Amino acid sequence: EAGVAQSPRYKIIEKRQSVAFWCNPISGHATLYWYQQILGQGPKLLIQFQNNGVVDDSQLPKDRFSAERLKGVDSTLKIQPAKLEDSAVYLCASSSDRTGHGYTFGSGTRLTVV
Amino acid sequence: QQQVKQSPQSLIVQKGGISIINCAYENTAFDYFPWYQQFPGKGPALLIAIRPDVSEKKEGRFTISFNKSAKQFSLHIMDSQPGDSATYFCAATLGGATNKLIFGTGTLLAVQP
Numbered sequence: 714e715a716g717v718a719q720s721p722r723y724k725i726i727e728k729r730q731s732v733a734f735w736c737n738p739i740s741g742h743a744t745l746y747w748y749q750q751i752l753g754q755g756p757k758l759l760i761q762f763q764n765n766g767v768v769d770d771s772q773l774p775k776d777r778f779s780a781e782r783l784k785g786v787d788s789t790l791k792i793q794p795a796k797l798e799d800s801a802v803y804l805c806a807s808s809s810d811r812t813g814h815g816y817t818f819g820s821g822t823r824l825t826v827v
Numbered sequence: 828q829q830q831v832k833q834s835p836q837s838l839i840v841q842k843g844g845i846s847i848i849n850c851a852y853e854n855t856a857f858d859y860f861p862w863y864q865q866f867p868g869k870g871p872a873l874l875i876a877i878r879p880d881v882s883e884k885k886e887g888r889f890t891i892s893f894n895k896s897a898k899q900f901s902l903h904i905m906d907s908q909p910g911d912s913a914t915y916f917c918a919a920t921l922g923g924a925t926n927k928l929i930f931g932t933g934t935l936l937a938v939q940p
Contacts, residue, residue: 717870746927755833755916755930756871769927804870808926816928818870 715739717819719805725825731793734822738786738807742817744768745782747790748804750821756804762788795826829854831919833931840938846904848934850917853898857919861928862891862902865914874915875902907938 718737726732738745743764748756759778761769764785773780777796782788792799802821809815832851840846850860859878863871877884877891877900884891890903904911917931 744926748928753933755831755918755933756928757930758927761927806870815873816871818872820868820870 717805717807717817719803719819719822721822722820723823723825725827726795728797728826729794731791732795732824733789733791734803734805734824736788736790736805736819738788738805739809739817742807742809743785744808745788746806746808746816747780747788748806748818750802750804752801759790759803792824795824797826800824800826829921829929831917831929831931833917833934835934836932837935838937840907840936842907842909842938842940844907844938846902846907846911846936846938848902848915848917848936849899850901850931851897851899852919854919854921855898856921857929858922859920859926860891860893860900861918861920862889863916863918863930865916865933871916904936907936909938909940912936912938 720735745762747759750756759773760780762782765782780790802823804821806816806818861876862874864874865871875886875889877893879895888905893900914933914935916933918928920926
């Protein structure tokens with residue numbers, strides 16, 4: 714089966730600009746996650762979708778971050794305006810059931826804010 | 828406490844040696860403990876996982892040892908190979924409606940030929 718697709722792979726923006734990341738999960742996977750991985754740290758969950766509904770967005774900085782999953786398939790994560798501390802790799806993952814076991818991660822988008 | 832503490836931060840092992848990475852947790856509600864392997868430029872990939880009712884799980888050269896009373900678990904890589912050089916993350920999930928992974932801080936493993 715095809716993996717989790719993410720684009721772009723890399724993005725460099727200036728602070729206060731906006732940026733969007735796209736994720737296409739594995740076909741049929743109902744659960745989709747966005748994680749933020751700062752250099753030297755483990756990934757941290759930003760938001761979890763079950764189909765097109767939000768299950769957990771408790772750690773999403775909602776004043777600047779937004780995410781949507783229209784039609785329960787693709788998802789977009791947006792940052793507006795970006796700050797220097799948003800520099801990180803943004804990982805998308807999907808799983809086929811609600812247990813969360815057996816996540817499949819994409820390769821991520823590396824964001825650099827200058 | 829929703830934290831998973833991981834050590835060491837980095838590890839250098841000779842080819843053929845045993846690599847050992849340790850993790851500890853506080854929250855006894857965690858119900859699933861996976862280990863992920865991450866190569867540069869790639870997302871984490873599930874390596875092996877264990878539930879708290881099992882004390883050990885082995886898959887090939889990779890073994891998880893789980894000590895429920897001590898709230899600790901570890902990854903052992905036997906006969907370490909240069910191709911094992913990567914960052915390893917332990918993680919835990921709480922179950923329930925949200926099964927988010929709570930990751931440790933990672934261990935950078937270098938296996939020298």
